Amino acid sequence: MSRSILWLPIALVAAFELYAASLVLRPNVDAAYRAYYIDKTSDCWPHETAAAYTLGTTLSFVDSKPSLFFPNKICGWFYPNDKGTWSYGSYSLLRFKFAAVASPLRLTITAGAMVDAAQPVQRITVSANGEKLTDLSLTGAEPETKTVDIPASLAASGSIDLRFDYPDARSGRELGPNEDSHPRAIRMVSLALSAT
Amino acid sequence: MNETAAHIGPRRGFSLVAIPVVLAVAGALLRYLSYASVNAQPSPQGFVDAMCVWDCYWYGDIVTRGYQAYPETLNFGGPAGIANWAFFPLYPLLIAAIGKLVAASPAVLGSIVSPLLTLGAALASWPLFGGDRRPYFLFAALLLIGPFSFYFSILYSESLFLLLTVLAFVALGRRNYIAAGAVGALLAATRTVGVLFVFAILAEAAIELWRALPRLRSLLPDLLRRPDIVLGLLLVPLGVFAFMVWLHAVTGDALAFVHIQRAWDREIVNPVTGLWHAFTSPGGQTRDAPLLAAASLGGLVLCGVLAWRRQIPAAIFCTLCLVLALTNGVESMLRFVAALAPLGIVLCQLLAGWRWLFWLSFAVFVVLDFEWTIGWLHQQGALM
Numbered sequence: 001m002s003r004s005i006l007w008l009p010i011a012l013v014a015a016f017e018l019y020a021a022s023l024v025l026r027p028n029v030d031a032a033y034r035a036y037y038i039d040k041t042s043d044c045w046p047h048e049t050a051a052a053y054t055l056g057t058t059l060s061f062v063d064s065k066p067s068l069f070f071p072n073k074i075c076g077w078f079y080p081n082d083k084g085t086w087s088y089g090s091y092s093l094l095r096f097k098f099a100a101v102a103s104p105l106r107l108t109i110t111a112g113a114m115v116d117a118a119q120p121v122q123r124i125t126v127s128a129n130g131e132k133l134t135d136l137s138l139t140g141a142e143p144e145t146k147t148v149d150i151p152a153s154l155a156a157s158g159s160i161d162l163r164f165d166y167p168d169a170r171s172g173r174e175l176g177p178n179e180d181s182h183p184r185a186i187r188m189v190s191l192a193l194s195a196t
Numbered sequence: 197m198n199e200t201a202a203h204i205g206p207r208r209g210f211s212l213v214a215i216p217v218v219l220a221v222a223g224a225l226l227r228y229l230s231y232a233s234v235n236a237q238p239s240p241q242g243f244v245d246a247m248c249v250w251d252c253y254w255y256g257d258i259v260t261r262g263y264q265a266y267p268e269t270l271n272f273g274g275p276a277g278i279a280n281w282a283f284f285p286l287y288p289l290l291i292a293a294i295g296k297l298v299a300a301s302p303a304v305l306g307s308i309v310s311p312l313l314t315l316g317a318a319l320a321s322w323p324l325f326g327g328d329r330r331p332y333f334l335f336a337a338l339l340l341i342g343p344f345s346f347y348f349s350i351l352y353s354e355s356l357f358l359l360l361t362v363l364a365f366v367a368l369g370r371r372n373y374i375a376a377g378a379v380g381a382l383l384a385a386t387r388t389v390g391v392l393f394v395f396a397i398l399a400e401a402a403i404e405l406w407r408a409l410p411r412l413r414s415l416l417p418d419l420l421r422r423p424d425i426v427l428g429l430l431l432v433p434l435g436v437f438a439f440m441v442w443l444h445a446v447t448g449d450a451l452a453f454v455h456i457q458r459a460w461d462r463e464i465v466n467p468v469t470g471l472w473h474a475f476t477s478p479g480g481q482t483r484d485a486p487l488l489a490a491a492s493l494g495g496l497v498l499c500g501v502l503a504w505r506r507q508i509p510a511a512i513f514c515t516l517c518l519v520l521a522l523t524n525g526v527e528s529m530l531r532f533v534a535a536l537a538p539l540g541i542v543l544c545q546l547l548a549g550w551r552w553l554f555w556l557s558f559a560v561f562v563v564l565d566f567e568w569t570i571g572w573l574h575q576q577g578a579l580m
Contacts, residue, residue, distance in 0.1 A: 006374075006423035013430045020437035020450065028448035033267070036276070037455035047271040070271050079274050088275040176477050180461050182275075 043089025043182055044075035051095035051159075055105070055195050061085035061188040069191065072096055074161075077188075078172075078180070084112065084143070084187040086172070091165045094191070100158035101195045105150040107162070110189040113138035114170050122185045125165040128154050143189045149196070160193070212329070216318040216336040220311060223341035223565060227349065230569035241304075246573050248303040250580055252351045254280050256302035258288035259295060259351075263446050267459065276459040281452040285439055286385040287353035306351025313355040314339050314348040317537065321362045323369065324541055331548035334557060335541055343564035344534035346572045354535040357386045361537040364393055368400050368509060373424045376400075377431030384435030388453070389517040389532075394432040396509035401425045403508065457524070467522035474526040483577025488526035491578075492518060495533035501542050510538035528580050 035042035059069040063080040076092030113122035124136040136146050166185030173181045232238035267277030291305050318336040325332040348355040360383040367375035383390035405418045440450040474489035495518050502511035514536045521532045547557040
């Protein structure tokens with residue numbers, strides 16, 4: 001049999017492979033997927049969460065501790081470790097659904113920051129339901145506690161989406177060459193929302 | 197190189213099959229004993245369940261549910277959404293097909309099918325030893341009762357990758373480019389690095405054409421006069437392209453298997469600096485990084501030995517596989533090195549050079565099989 005007959009399967013295989021390769025240029029995905037996995041313009045992969053929360057509960061961000069924050073996590077958090085959970089990316093989101101109250105709320109967070117002599121401050125902009133509440137500053141790697149008041153108008157809805165923005169976030173590689181390079185700013189240890 | 201069982205007398209030919217079979221049975225018993233030594237109430241089902249850790253879950257998930265349409269949006273601890281697209285389809289497809297005939301869980305099927313595939317790899321490797329029985333038996337021991345044999349006896353794709361690598365190099369050694377390409381296509385559908393076999397075919401073809409007419413300018417025209425080589429080269433990527441078409445149909449993203457690496461926090465790194473950092477900075481995300489770096493380096497040294505022995509296609513294939521894997525850091529590198537059949541073969545050829553070293557290696561293999569199976573059961577990071 002002449003070898004030239006092999007050019008037929010060659011043409012067929014090549015045509016199929018060209019077709020398959022062309023699919024790379026035509027992803028048929030939603031915006032969230034494209035931003036997170038393809039373009040990598042987002043570090044927020046939105047997790048579904050029941051978000052159930054009882055006011056006054058202190059959520060832990062430390063691995064293997066009770067009341068871990070997972071039921072309230074949306075995105076922007078790394079894996080918990082025995083010292084807390086690093087923020088991941090330029091912002092983090094948490095969601096809380098609770099029995100509505102008429103009084104203001106107080107947010108209490110305990111967190112350390114990614115700081116050193118060259119960059120001694122990590123600023124955090126705290127927002128709730130899209131409304132900016134305050135700017136915080138953390139200045140030490142060791143955890144410190146900060147409080148933020150949340151107006152009664154937001155507490156009355158019984159649902160709060162908390163957002164922490166990190167304008168000073170730095171590459172995780174600064175913690176060590178084998179660490180994930182995504183930006184980190186704070187290492188959250190605990191968080192609580194309580195009525196005042 | 198071309199000696200086969202048919203050429204060496206029935207009794208010796210029998211041992212070429214019988215000894216690997218005995219080693220396979222002994223290896224299975226040894227690993228069960230290893231499990232029983234750390235479990236108060238051992239049972240066969242408990243053994244299968246205990247051995248099914250890490251990626252075993254993912255293969256089981258693909259076998260039972262197929263590929264996901266979208267990454268998980270439920271929180272699993274990390275920042276991303278995970279999906280099973282990183283795991284190539286041929287092995288779970290094989291298990292699912294067998295599962296249609298035999299009612300058993302994917303983990304149970306994997307614990308039966310994988311050792312058989314590994315035994316097949318050991319038996320099929322005979323032509324690669326040039327008629328030298330001692331390294332052949334040592335290689336069979338390495339696979340079936342050696343330090344890494346637990347990888348090849350569970351619901352992991354390593355056993356299939358191993359068998360296909362052996363078959364592909366046997367076909368390539370016979371310069372049957374179409375068969376090598378066809379097996380290469382299966383290899384490319386088994387693991388990400390399988391597609392790199394195309395470079396082994398290219399190297400073998402270049403060697404053949406160069407020996408016929410050693411002129412650089414004539415290589416390409418000569419290649420085009422050999423449609424069998426062209427077809428072999430084109431066949432290899434078919435496995436990964438077919439997977440891409442399937443992923444596009446299921447997820448909308450033909451490169452989903454690449455993009456989902458983000459869910460495992462895999463980032464592209466320079467292999468050299470990745471190795472250096474793993475040696476010098478043991479902290480960080482990857483557990484036992486220095487050990488994994490040492491395994492990577494050992495694998496690369498064996499690639500050098502392959503090249504030194506003029507087994508250029510195998511050297512190129514293994515080097516590229518290791519370097520590509522290292523672009524994601526050193527995680528799982530021990531497993532990746534262990535599954536590269538040419539590295540195991542050349543290691544056994546070195547160790548079988550002296551009778552005493554052969555027996556010492558065999559004893560070490562058996563001891564490590566027992567010990568590392570316990571390590572696997574305890575999910576030691578270096579074995580991941």
